[in-house]
Amino acid sequence: MMIVSVPAAACAAGPAGNSTMVDPDATAATRALWVRLKTITKTGTMFGHQDDTAYGIGWKYESGRSDVRSVCGDFPAVYGWEIGGIELGGESSLDSIRFDMIRSLASEARARGGVNTISWHPRNPVTGGDTWDTTGGRVVETILPGGSNHAMFTVWLDRVAALLGSFRDQAGDPVPVIFRPWHEHTGSWFWWGRDFCSPAEYTALWRFTVEYLRDTKGLHNIVYCYSPDRVSGQAEYLECYPGDEWVDLLGLDLYHHGGAEGTAEYRRALDASLGVVAGVSGRTGKPFALTETGLEGVTIDDWFTGVLAPLVESHAPAYVLVWRNAYERPGHFYAPYPGHPACDDFAAFCRRSGILTNSRLPEMYK
Numbered sequence: 001m002m003i004v005s006v007p008a009a010a011c012a013a014g015p016a017g018n019s020t021m022v023d024p025d026a027t028a029a030t031r032a033l034w035v036r037l038k039t040i041t042k043t044g045t046m047f048g049h050q051d052d053t054a055y056g057i058g059w060k061y062e063s064g065r066s067d068v069r070s071v072c073g074d075f076p077a078v079y080g081w082e083i084g085g086i087e088l089g090g091e092s093s094l095d096s097i098r099f100d101m102i103r104s105l106a107s108e109a110r111a112r113g114g115v116n117t118i119s120w121h122p123r124n125p126v127t128g129g130d131t132w133d134t135t136g137g138r139v140v141e142t143i144l145p146g147g148s149n150h151a152m153f154t155v156w157l158d159r160v161a162a163l164l165g166s167f168r169d170q171a172g173d174p175v176p177v178i179f180r181p182w183h184e185h186t187g188s189w190f191w192w193g194r195d196f197c198s199p200a201e202y203t204a205l206w207r208f209t210v211e212y213l214r215d216t217k218g219l220h221n222i223v224y225c226y227s228p229d230r231v232s233g234q235a236e237y238l239e240c241y242p243g244d245e246w247v248d249l250l251g252l253d254l255y256h257h258g259g260a261e262g263t264a265e266y267r268r269a270l271d272a273s274l275g276v277v278a279g280v281s282g283r284t285g286k287p288f289a290l291t292e293t294g295l296e297g298v299t300i301d302d303w304f305t306g307v308l309a310p311l312v313e314s315h316a317p318a319y320v321l322v323w324r325n326a327y328e329r330p331g332h333f334y335a336p337y338p339g340h341p342a343c344d345d346f347a348a349f350c351r352r353s354g355i356l357t358n359s360r361l362p363e364m365y366k
């Protein structure tokens with residue numbers, strides 16, 4: 001490799017430090033979003049919710065509806081969308097949401113000035129089982145170049161690319177999206193998890209995914225986010241890190257388990273893990289976010305202001321996203337809905353000066 005020395009002045013820290021994007025040809029709007037993810041923390045942390053405008057408790061596909069908005073009066077700033085199932089070429093996700101609906105809701109979120117992030121829980125390419133089927137041996141190895149399922153895997157990525165490249169803003173340009181593949185690999189509940197995939201295989205998978213979307217498919221609207229689950233320290237966070245040139249946004253997924261009795265452990269683990277991610281962010285100049293969190297059922301009435309807010313405010317991630325309010329799975333929700341005992345507390349959380357909902361966002365794309 002040729003080493004080119006760059007004068008120090010050329011590297012002078014801009015708003016995003018010395019870091020550069022994974023995609024040197026990222027669209028101007030995508031680049032602006034990435035820079036904003038870094039600078040937004042001077043204003044506050046964006047609040048996000050998975051599948052927010054697609055469905056909620058007791059409803060599905062009602063234009064303009066959102067459980068977050070019903071409770072706090074505003075949409076979330078960040079909208080998560082799950083595209084598991086796209087790899088099969090069908091019309092709906094594993095959570096039974098139509099991909100054409102995701103396309104229009106993501107475009108609506110962009111029109112509102114919000115931010116879209118995409119998760120992907122693909123099926124097991126060896127067994128055909130779901131994303132939690134960890135049988136089938138060294139599954140990741142089979143989809144890497146030279147592997148027996150590699151050709152099929154490229155077809156999967158063709159379908160991912162077709163969807164990610166299809167969201168349009170009002171001018172007809174592609175909507176920038178934060179793509180967060182191969183998440184929570186520090187756990188072993190997905191087929192790419194730590195017990196089933198070596199660091200070398202994981203980084204090869206990551207780099208192939210990026211190269212395929214960026215170079216083969218020519219997508220230039222992607223902010224690439226790496227999001228392990230809880231970690232014990234920097235070494236674990238970085239064990240499978242594909243490298244600074246392969247990651248735009250440093251993520252972390254970490255949930256509160258065990259109700260009130262689990263509060264101390266959640267505080268400890270989140271404080272420690274966010275500290276690790278913030279440290280990597282400081283060294284690399286990359287923004288960081290709490291890409292998934294929540295307490296299922298919000299069983300602690302002041303969880304948002306009493307537990308989450310202090311942790312978020314002390315670490316200042318670019319955003320915090322709570323998981324979905326499942327319309328089809330009773331009790332599986334992470335944001336209060338009208339009538340829930342945690343509503344007032346959630347509304348107070350959204351009013352905090354350090355928390356940004358959609359209408360409080362600055363321009364994110366210029």
Ligand code: BMA
Pocket residue numbers: 082084094095121323324329332
């Ligand atoms: C999980 C649960 C599942 C869902 C999956 C992908 O955490 O919410 O019900 O299928 O995420 O969205």
